[in-house]
Amino acid sequence: MQAKTTILSLPTEEFVHPGTRACTGCGLAIAYRVGLKALGKDTILVVPPSCLTVLQGLFPIASTKLACLNVTFASTAAAASGILATLKVQGKDNIKVAAWAGDGGTSDIGLQALSGAAERGENFIYLCYDNEGYMNTGAQRSGTTPIGAVTANTPFKGKLQQKKDVPAIMAAHNLSYVAECSAAYPLDLFDKIRKCIDMPGTKYFHIHTPCPPGWGYDPRYGIKIGRLAVETGYYDLYEIVNGEFKLTAASEKLVEKRKLIPVREYFRSQSRFRILTDAQIAVIQNQIDAKWANYYKKDE
Amino acid sequence: MCWLFCPDVVISRTIPPKIDLEYCKGCGICAEECPTKAITMVDEAGFSEEDKDKE
Amino acid sequence: MHIIENGNVAAALGVKLCHANVIAAYPITPQTPLTEKLSEYVEAGEMKAEYIPVESEHSALAVCIAASSAGARSFTATSANGLLYMHEQVHWAAGARLPIVMCVVNRAVGAPWNVWNDQQDSISQRDTGWIQMYCCDHQQIIDSVIKAYWLAEKVSIPIMVCYDGYILSHTYMPFDVPDQEKVDAFLPPFRPDYALNTEEPANLNTVTLPDVRMDIKGEIAHGYMEIRYLLHEEMRTALTVAAEAEKRFADIFGRGGDPYVEPYLCDDAEYVAVGLGSLTYQLRVAIDTLRKEGIRVGVMGVRFYRPFPDVAVANALKGKKGVIVYEKALSYGYEGALASDLKSALYEHLAGTGTLPFVQNFIAGIGGRDIRTDDLTQSLRAATKSRVSKEPVWIGLKL
Numbered sequence: 001m002q003a004k005t006t007i008l009s010l011p012t013e014e015f016v017h018p019g020t021r022a023c024t025g026c027g028l029a030i031a032y033r034v035g036l037k038a039l040g041k042d043t044i045l046v047v048p049p050s051c052l053t054v055l056q057g058l059f060p061i062a063s064t065k066l067a068c069l070n071v072t073f074a075s076t077a078a079a080a081s082g083i084l085a086t087l088k089v090q091g092k093d094n095i096k097v098a099a100w101a102g103d104g105g106t107s108d109i110g111l112q113a114l115s116g117a118a119e120r121g122e123n124f125i126y127l128c129y130d131n132e133g134y135m136n137t138g139a140q141r142s143g144t145t146p147i148g149a150v151t152a153n154t155p156f157k158g159k160l161q162q163k164k165d166v167p168a169i170m171a172a173h174n175l176s177y178v179a180e181c182s183a184a185y186p187l188d189l190f191d192k193i194r195k196c197i198d199m200p201g202t203k204y205f206h207i208h209t210p211c212p213p214g215w216g217y218d219p220r221y222g223i224k225i226g227r228l229a230v231e232t233g234y235y236d237l238y239e240i241v242n243g244e245f246k247l248t249a250a251s252e253k254l255v256e257k258r259k260l261i262p263v264r265e266y267f268r269s270q271s272r273f274r275i276l277t278d279a280q281i282a283v284i285q286n287q288i289d290a291k292w293a294n295y296y297k298k299d300e
Numbered sequence: 301m302c303w304l305f306c307p308d309v310v311i312s313r314t315i316p317p318k319i320d321l322e323y324c325k326g327c328g329i330c331a332e333e334c335p336t337k338a339i340t341m342v343d344e345a346g347f348s349e350e351d352k353d354k355e
Numbered sequence: 356m357h358i359i360e361n362g363n364v365a366a367a368l369g370v371k372l373c374h375a376n377v378i379a380a381y382p383i384t385p386q387t388p389l390t391e392k393l394s395e396y397v398e399a400g401e402m403k404a405e406y407i408p409v410e411s412e413h414s415a416l417a418v419c420i421a422a423s424s425a426g427a428r429s430f431t432a433t434s435a436n437g438l439l440y441m442h443e444q445v446h447w448a449a450g451a452r453l454p455i456v457m458c459v460v461n462r463a464v465g466a467p468w469n470v471w472n473d474q475q476d477s478i479s480q481r482d483t484g485w486i487q488m489y490c491c492d493h494q495q496i497i498d499s500v501i502k503a504y505w506l507a508e509k510v511s512i513p514i515m516v517c518y519d520g521y522i523l524s525h526t527y528m529p530f531d532v533p534d535q536e537k538v539d540a541f542l543p544p545f546r547p548d549y550a551l552n553t554e555e556p557a558n559l560n561t562v563t564l565p566d567v568r569m570d571i572k573g574e575i576a577h578g579y580m581e582i583r584y585l586l587h588e589e590m591r592t593a594l595t596v597a598a599e600a601e602k603r604f605a606d607i608f609g610r611g612g613d614p615y616v617e618p619y620l621c622d623d624a625e626y627v628a629v630g631l632g633s634l635t636y637q638l639r640v641a642i643d644t645l646r647k648e649g650i651r652v653g654v655m656g657v658r659f660y661r662p663f664p665d666v667a668v669a670n671a672l673k674g675k676k677g678v679i680v681y682e683k684a685l686s687y688g689y690e691g692a693l694a695s696d697l698k699s700a701l702y703e704h705l706a707g708t709g710t711l712p713f714v715q716n717f718i719a720g721i722g723g724r725d726i727r728t729d730d731l732t733q734s735l736r737a738a739t740k741s742r743v744s745k746e747p748v749w750i751g752l753k754l
Contacts, residue, residue, distance in 0.1 A: 007303075007304050010304065012313055017309070018309045018310045019308070020307075022307060022308075023325075024326060025325070025328070025329055026327075029307030030305055030306075041553060042553050043553065044551060044552075046421070053562060056561060057561065057562075058561065058562050059561050059562060059568065059576065060568060060571075060576035061568075061570060061571060062557075062561060064558060065556065066553070066556050067551050067552060067556035067557060068557075068561075069421060069424055069425075069560070070559060070560040070562075071417060071420070071421065071447075072413075072443055074414075074417075075417030077414075078417035078418050078421070079417045079420065080421070081414075082377065082379070082407070082417065082419065082420065082421030082423075082424075082425070082427075083421045083422065085377045085405035085407055085422055085427065086376075086377055086421070086426060086427040087425065089376045089403070089404070090426065090427075112414075113410065113413075113414050113417070116409060116414060120408070186304060212327075219328060220329055220331060220332040220341070221332060223332065224332065
């Protein structure tokens with residue numbers, strides 16, 4: 001079993017230059033930076049339109065040091081498949097392909113191509129950074145926006161539908177590895193990428209990514225809010241290895257601790273949840289409690 | 301911690317950390333996450349050349 | 356080696372001879388047998404290629420774009436709504452300057468559903484920046500695929516090789532399959548100026564500003580407008596390179612002709628029928644009938660639709676009394692696209708010279724409506740008496 005990476009053992013080589021076009025306090029910037037450390041320089045990236053496209057910069061200057069192909073919105077996983085095919089005919093089996101897409105580009109418009117690639121067993125890692133909306137275009141709702149969130153096109157009533165559970169959809173493809181991570185726990189993300197990188201087929205990562213302008217908070221609290229999501233039991237860090245589910249890192253510790261921070265603290269930390277009533281929060285709290293009761297039971 | 305969580309890769313992995321203020325966007329995550337509260341955010345308007353990172 | 360096979364097999368053989376090494380496939384009538392044939396070659400080990408059965412046409416072209424960006428010689432094929440589904444990618448491939456070759460087996464577009472032949476699918480992609488070649492028989496299909504790879508890789512522009520669904524794709528004809536050694540002599544391996552790799556990483560197709568911008572070396576890099584201008588400019592240059600392709604092909608394989616137009620009895624003709632694809636061969640029967648009646652008429656197939664060979668076409672039609680354009684597609688709300696482009700070329704090159712022919716536009720075969728040779732003869736005969744109408748006239752309509 002691999003030892004957990006610590007802040008001291010995390011590789012120091014950087015694959016992103018300072019001066020990206022990301023917003024102040026961008027959660028993606030943290031996840032991306034650490035994710036690239038895990039992937040290393042022998043990686044070709046595939047990026048659809050998203051915050052990452054902007055982060056990487058404007059022609060002719062790029063902030064990423066790795067090779068990257070920008071592609072159309074719906075085609076991320078298909079493009080990754082195309083690069084893989086070429087690497088195969090060229091005999092370059094040491095080069096990895098990593099797709100980085102937002103939640104809109106994954107759960108909505110990109111889902112078809114992703115499902116197709118996963119079904120074909122395409123050997124690449126797909127990382128969805130979930131800032132819970134189409135943040136790049138001004139924070140419109142996406143399939144993974146949580147219920148009750150105010151967005152640019154759910155301005156008064158908030159999103160009426162539940163958050164789409166994309167990792168569950170991907171797990172149904174019988175993948176060797178599916179993981180839920182968070183930008184607030186970059187070392188967990190690093191370890192998971194390193195763990196699965198040589199596993200066969202498509203590896204799917206879903207990374208909870210705090211977004212200051214989209215979620216409505218002072219940028220300095222980004223990591224705190226990311227942690228709150230996990231410590232309230234609202235969002236779980238886990239991995240599914242060949243179909244076997246396991247909580248990891250801080251979420252795993254919560255099973256021992258048996259104490260969750262009330263989820264209201266998470267909701268009250270961001271202005272996008274301002275219209276959630278106490279009654280609605282209570283419903284969500286019950287759902288969380290039920291979910292964790294199950295986790296506690298499995299642990300016994 | 302500050303080195304790990306900086307979204308813009310502008311903090312060095314040293315003690316004391318050095319911050320490249322040319323590229324720092326002032327998000328304040330480093331100040332918030334520092335366990336010893338060694339970093340203070342200062343409004344750029346009131347910024348003078350001597351006000352670097354305080355230890 | 357001469358064989359008798361259908362048009363889809365002719366195309367597949369062309370792709371095999373060209374050693375395409377990444378193939379994306381999605382089924383759609385009437386293209387499906389083409390990519391099925393390719394799967395047979397790949398699984399039997401006759402082609403060393405990665406064959407990716409994608410989950411949509413949009414993904415098919417996405418695979419080709421990514422593969423080509425990384426240095427592979429890629430191929431896909433489609434028809435009608437499949438082509439329309441990948442339309443976003445069609446623009447993308449051209450803007451990204453990738454030498455992808457794609458066969459379009461021409462079929463009518465929905466709504467409503469129709470699987471039979473017309474050319475609305477490829478004609479509607481006219482403005483995307485792809486080179487378009489139209490084939491009249493199976494020999495032209497296999498030869499065009501081979502020429503297309505050479506041309507595409509020379510000018511870094513993707514090429515659609517178009518041929519009529521069912522009429523060519525599913526019918527059987529004798530044709531020559533070129534020797535592999537000769538194809539290898541004609542078409543060297545794909546060596547792009549830059550292929551995505553980790554030794555010299557680059558960020559491809561990123562956001563490009565309206566204006567030019569300085570790079571890290573202090574040099575001014577092109578803005579979007581310059582990049583797009585070069586696509587257009589190099590498409591125009593491709594006309595000359597196409598002639599080079601035709602000559603090289605003729606030198607090695609012993610067959611070829613005019614790269615831009617395929618005339619039949621046009622030299623002394625007073626009236627010339629014009630079209631794209633197999634219809635022009637059917638028109639030859641009408642020509643022969645009318646010639647017996649003493650009418651001096653000929654037919655000319657246009658081989659490249661884009662870039663439009665305006666000079667060649669205008670020269671071929673100079674001094675003619677009338678040009679009768681038969682089309683299996685149109686720009687709704689106006690007229691046939693080929694007719695418009697022809698009129699514009701004639702105006703551009705012949706206006707004021709006193710030799711401007713009239714242009715009569717006939718629309719036929721939409722949705723695979725049977726085109727009776729009799730109707731072609733009658734309409735052509737009528738047009739040689741006087742121009743029938745300024746508006747396009749639909750042949751075979753049963754209102």
